[in-house]
Amino acid sequence: SVVKMAKKVCIIGSGNWGSAIARIIGTNTAALDSFHTRVNMYVYEEMIDGQKLTEIINTKHENVKYLPGYTLPENVVAVPDLVEASKGADLLIFVVPHQFIRRLCSTLQNNIKPGAIGISLIKGMDHTDQGLQLISDVIRKMLNIVAVLMGANIASEVAAENFCETTIGCTKLENGQMFKNLLQAPNFRICVVTDPNTVEICGALKNIVACGAGFVSGLGLGDNTRAAVIRLGLMGNDEAFFPDNPPEIATFFESCGVADLVTTCYGGRNKRVSEAFVTQNKPIGELEAEMLNGQKLQGPETAMEVYKVLKTLNIAESEYPLFVSVYNIFFNNHPVSSFICLQEHPEHM
Ligand SMILES: NC(=O)C1=CN([C@@H]2O[C@H](COP(=O)(O)OP(=O)(O)OC[C@H]3O[C@@H](n4cnc5c(N)ncnc54)[C@H](O)[C@@H]3O)[C@@H](O)[C@H]2O)C=CC1
Ligand SMILES: O=C(CO)COP(=O)(O)O
Secondary structure (H helix, E strand, O other): OOHHHOOEEEEEOOHHHHHHHHHHHHHHHHOOOEEEEEEEEEEOOOOOOOOEEHHHHHHHHHHOOOOOOEEOOOEEEEEOOOOHHHHHHHHHHHHEEEEEHHHHHHHHHHOOOOOOOEEEEEOEEEEEEEEEEEHHHHHHHOOOOOEEEOOOOOOHHOOOOOEEEEEEEEEHHHHHHHHHHHHEEOEEEEEEOOOHHHHHHHHHHHHHHHHHHHHHHHOOOOHHHHHHHHHHHHHOOOOOHHOOOOOHHHHOHHHHHHHHHHHHHHOOOHHHHHHHHHHHOOOOHHHHHHHHHOOOOOOHHHHHHHHHHHHHHOOOOHHHHHHHHHHHHHHOOOOHHHHHHHHHHHHHH
């Protein structure tokens, strides 16, 4: 029967983006026979004015901390225990800040339904002694099939249902199409491509570029400089990040490519907080806590992970001055003015 075939969905994560996407997912699972209506959402528990966040979400149907002002569908149920939340789920939606994914995956290991498949909305990167590891690779250690979704999608604007686009990358088109059915909405339009690694690398690297765009604003440089940073950042998505297969150039024209760079470098959190890093001269962690109320920056940590990958390859400073400079400014006390080492960028030699 239809009910028997209906796929059970679990959202792993409930931050700013996790909550915005939960609005779309909950609406779609309630409307479509191919999905179970109820969606469990794993919520990292915390107390808000003496009350559990899961309880607030399940009674008020609003994530008052991470996406205030927007209701969540009532069929989205907050669950504080990850194993319980994901029990029996056929589809797992991974949407936590990338710094937490390893720990969550070790909890999930051996606890998920055989045959379950996942999609990662996480923008970030991981690093091992062997070099670069995508977040989807971390997840793939437990699940066979992992698609990714990345695009020009500032969460508050998606929650407000302003028109935007996004990209699903999945090697098997039919899985990509199934995730598209689950995630598309009238004002959240999805293109599916079969080149997931390019989609994911774009999503990870643009957060470092956004920090550079924030420096540019903080330094009082104008839109030409920001545009140059966006272009040089895009040009940095090259061989070092694709050791196995070269990227499909067409993927850079999807929402996950140029479009996400533009939105993040104008309005994203990484850009805003990096700008304040220049104008307020406080440590980046302090500004993150002050400005984001528990939301997490991905750019500074990704800069560190990327630096380690490039260092192993011995090409960091010479080939990737933009990424290296962001790393040195955050982690080695280099002055922000040194960001304009871009004058020596290999693109112009
Ligand atoms: N916010 C946005 O506009 C967009 C975010 N993304 C990506 O989505 C991913 C998730 O971002 P957001 O949902 O915005 O998260 P967020 O930035 O709102 O982070 C806060 C979340 O982290 C959780 N958390 C805190 N400590 C934790 C721990 N120790 N273990 C597990 N969870 C913990 C909090 O409970 C909360 O749910 C990131 O990779 C981000 O780059 C992608 C597109 C848009
Ligand atoms: O990924 C995003 C928009 O697509 C959000 O970027 P920030 O994390 O910099 O806000």
